[in-house]
Amino acid sequence: MNLPVVVIAACAAALAASPSFADAKSEAKSQVEFGINVAQRGLWREAIYRWQKATELDPTYVAAYNDLAIAYEHEGQLDKARKAYDKAIELDPNNVQVRQNYELFKEINDRTSQAKAK
Amino acid sequence: MTGPAKPKQSSLAIAVIAAGCAALALACGPDSYEIPIETPIQPKMDVSPFQRVLVVGFVAGGSEDVDTNQETVRLLRSQLRTKSSLKVIDADILALIDIAKEQSLGTAGNAPDDVTSGTAPANRASTDKTNQTLALPQNIKDEKDLEPYERLFANTAYWKRIGEEFQNPLIVTGTVLFSSRSTSGFVQRDQESYDSLGRRVVRPVRQYMERKGFILRPKFVFIDGRTGATMYSESYREEILYNAQQNTPALSSYFELMDRLVPNFLSALSSQKIRGTRVLLK
Numbered sequence: 001m002n003l004p005v006v007v008i009a010a011c012a013a014a015l016a017a018s019p020s021f022a023d024a025k026s027e028a029k030s031q032v033e034f035g036i037n038v039a040q041r042g043l044w045r046e047a048i049y050r051w052q053k054a055t056e057l058d059p060t061y062v063a064a065y066n067d068l069a070i071a072y073e074h075e076g077q078l079d080k081a082r083k084a085y086d087k088a089i090e091l092d093p094n095n096v097q098v099r100q101n102y103e104l105f106k107e108i109n110d111r112t113s114q115a116k117a118k
Numbered sequence: 119m120t121g122p123a124k125p126k127q128s129s130l131a132i133a134v135i136a137a138g139c140a141a142l143a144l145a146c147g148p149d150s151y152e153i154p155i156e157t158p159i160q161p162k163m164d165v166s167p168f169q170r171v172l173v174v175g176f177v178a179g180g181s182e183d184v185d186t187n188q189e190t191v192r193l194l195r196s197q198l199r200t201k202s203s204l205k206v207i208d209a210d211i212l213a214l215i216d217i218a219k220e221q222s223l224g225t226a227g228n229a230p231d232d233v234t235s236g237t238a239p240a241n242r243a244s245t246d247k248t249n250q251t252l253a254l255p256q257n258i259k260d261e262k263d264l265e266p267y268e269r270l271f272a273n274t275a276y277w278k279r280i281g282e283e284f285q286n287p288l289i290v291t292g293t294v295l296f297s298s299r300s301t302s303g304f305v306q307r308d309q310e311s312y313d314s315l316g317r318r319v320v321r322p323v324r325q326y327m328e329r330k331g332f333i334l335r336p337k338f339v340f341i342d343g344r345t346g347a348t349m350y351s352e353s354y355r356e357e358i359l360y361n362a363q364q365n366t367p368a369l370s371s372y373f374e375l376m377d378r379l380v381p382n383f384l385s386a387l388s389s390q391k392i393r394g395t396r397v398l399l400k
Contacts, residue, residue, distance in 0.1 A: 029400070036151055036398050063399035070396040076158035097150060097397045108157050108392050 028058035035067055047071050062092040066101060078109055151398045156391040163340060163350045165387045170287035171204040172343070174280065175212035177267040179258020180297035181332070183368035187211065190294050190336070190376070197380050202388040207284055214291065215258070218270040222254050261335065264293045271339045274346035281343025288387070289341040292351065296372055300330040301359065331359035332368065334375040338383055352386060354379050 035050035048071045054064035069084035085102045092098060173194045178186035191211045199206045255263040270276070277289060309323040337353040356375040360366050384390055 032400060036400065039153060039398065040151070067398050070153070070155060070398060073157050073396070074155040076160070078157075097399060101396045104394055104396065108159070108394070 024057045025061075028054040028061050028064060031057065032061070032064050032067060035071075039067070039071065044071050044074050048075070060091055062088050062095060062098065065091065066095075066098045069105070070101060073105055073108075078105075081105060082109065149400045151400075152395050153398050154393065154395050156393050159385050159390045159392060161389055162352075162386045165204065165288055168286075168288040168343075169205055170207055170285070171198055171202070171290060171387070172207040172209060172280075172284050172287040173198070173290040174209070175214045176292055176294045176336075177214045177218065177258070177264060177270065178294045178296070179263060180295045181368055184296055184372050186294045186296045186372070187213070189369070189372060193373075193376055193380070194290065194383065197384060198387075201384050201390075204288065204387070207287055209284065214270060215254075215267070217276075218267050219254055221270065221273065221276070258295065259297070261295060264295060267293060271341070271348055271351075276346065277341045277343070278346030281341075281346060284343065286343040288349075289343050290338065291341060292337045292339040294337075295333075295335040296368075296375075297333050297335075298330065298368070299333050299357065299359070300328070300362070302326070302328045305329070328362035329359040330362050331357065331366075332371045332375065333357045334372065334379070336379065338386065340386065350386060352382070354382060 031050045031054040035047040035054070038044075038050065039047035048068065051064050051068040051071060054061055055068060058064065065084045065088035069081045069088060072078070072081035072084060082105070085098070085105060088095070088098045089102060173191050176187045176190050178190065180186065188211055195206050195208070198204060254266050258264055258267075271291065280289060281287065303326070304324045305327045306322050306324050308320045311319050311321070313319050334356045335354070337351060339351040340349045341347065342349050356378050358371055358375055381390060381392075
């Protein structure tokens with residue numbers, strides 16, 4: 001008797017929860033797409049705003065963190081860029097494109113601290 | 119009669135599915151976009167108290183095919199003129215090796231006075247030791263030979279005097295070692311070939327090679343012309359190797375190596391933009 005009740009309850013919960021979750025994901029996706037669009041026109045600050053929003057809507061969205069990291073790089077905010085790349089890699093350690101971006105970022109970042117400061 | 123109709127229907131279905139997939143793919147668009155970016159890099163030093171910069175000269179050594187002191191000063195001055203906001207002072211290039219030697223002789227010159235004035239043997243021994251540590255090599259061949267010259271950059275009184283002479287600029291100096299190098303060993307390189315179907319195939323091949331080239335080891339020292347104190351210094355090492363048969367002039371190798379280092383040098387005193395490309399994801 002208990003099992004069907006549990007199953008029904010779980011299904012009801014899933015049905016209730018999934019639309020809003022799907023909505024958030026879909027909204028995050030459109031924010032990322034809009035961000036790409038404006039970044040391609042050189043409006044990087046607007047892109048940052050969009051991609052930040054996307055990460056708030058879907059904190060597991062790898063692309064949003066990757067894009068945000070690139071925008072921070074372009075703005076010279078290297079600490080923030082590193083944090084965003086770290087998050088993207090934490091979410092998807094095997095993503096080749098994110099890793100490639102991160103390696104290029106590290107090259108620049110290391111170059112600035114490479115010199116032996118006295 | 120119905121037999122031949124069946125394949126026609128199935129091929130039509132495949133065509134419809136393929137067209138549907140293609141339309142869907144087009145509607146979704148690509149998942150990644152390559153985008154050019156320019157990363158601004160903040161200068162490593164605060165040069166706001168200075169309006170002028172004096173690239174004074176370098177303690178240079180290594181290959182005799184290139185006048186490393188002259189070439190380094192000329193190159194850095196021209197780069198600073200176009201890529202920094204500081205006004206570059208055009209002054210005679212100092213032969214810092216000779217200046218270091220003069221300073222060294224000046225210090226050592228006090229020793230005989232001490233002896234004649236009846237210094238105890240123990241003190242004389244210590245003076246001799248000091249003179250030994252002050253000894254500057256005639257020819258600079260490696261980094262070890264450059265070490266004794268380092269104390270020139272710590273001579274704040276000297277640099278303060280230079281600063282006063284040129285109205286307190288930012289002073290750029292240091293050491294540059296440009297030396298030839300030859301090596302032999304196995305080198306991995308990509309070999310291009312075409313298979314029986316005419317496709318291009320690239321395979322890594324290990325090959326024994328005799329190579330020669332150059333190493334450039336500069337140390338840039340930035341001195342505050344107002345106080346004579348070192349503000350910042352940085353060292354680099356770059357190397358280039360060619361096939362032993364290739365005859366590349368030393369001067370062109372020097373410029374090739376300096377070309378790699380100049381952005382790092384400039385980023386010490388002015389903000390730079392580093393161009394690159396990244397991949398945006400959807």
